[in-house]
Amino acid sequence: MNLYSFAKGLVKTILTPAYRIRTVGKEHIPEEGGVLICANHINVLDPPVVGITSPRPVSFMAKEELFKAPVLKSLLPNLxxxxxxxxxxxxxxxRKGLAQLKDGHVVGLFPEGTRSKDGQIGKGLAGAGFFALRSDAAVVPCAIIGPYKLSKRLKVVYGKPINMTELKERKASAVEVTEIIMNEIKQLSDNHR
Incomplete structure (x- = not known):
């Protein structure tokens, strides 16, 4: 068993009962091929929560500073x-994110770039649209519906992949595609509260 699988099992055992995590729509994540999961960002625990609720291993971008911390610099690449x-x-x-998607892996992204201060879904950065347009990955919106409070229910909702065909054909901008992704996340959040 690799470190990722071990960590996923351990974290799932702790977080699932603590936050009464309920997952909806896992079937929308394709079983194979590149997948870009785009989720809103409300808590520092969002990456592990997406990691434990996705049926496939997920790679995340993490801020560079974390890779300079003594323990994390060797741990993070293995996760x-x-x-x-x-x-x-x-x-x-x-380049690294695109290579992951082209190699058929799942990449998790928080288009807002930082955690929401008030829990509201904010404006996304163009990076999500860039990955969606430059890869053939399925783009799966994900709404994390809090609060992160012990014994309160936390819901993670995966939506159907966003059809990118028309957007690619008319050469939509990365900014426009990110807006569409954020709207899908917001709709999932509104519909599942």
Whole structure:
């Protein structure tokens, strides 16, 4: 058993009962091929929550600073995380993310780029649209519906993949595609509260 599988099992055992996690729509994540999961970001626990509710292993971009911490720098790569420089266009992280998708892996992304202060779904950054347009990955919206409070129910809802055909044909911008992704996440959130 690799570290990812072990960590997923351990984290699932702790978080699922603590937050009474309920997952809806797992069947919308294709069993094979590249998948881009785009979720809203409300808590530091969002990446492990998406990781334990997805039926497939998920790779996440994590802020570069985390890879400089003594324990994390050797742990994070084994948990499928790769570094991204925040606040600038990080070509290396973009290349790494695209390569993961092209190799048929699942990449998890929080288009807002940072956690929401008030729990509301904010504006997404163009990176999500970039990955959606530049890869053949299925784009799966995901709504994490809080609050993260012990014994309160936390819901993770995966929506149907967004049809990218028309958007690619008319050469939609990364910004427009990100807006569409964020709207899908918001609709999932509104419909499942």
């Amino acid at each position: 499928n995380a790769f570094p991204v420089k925040r606040g600038m266009s990080d070509r290396e992280a973009l």
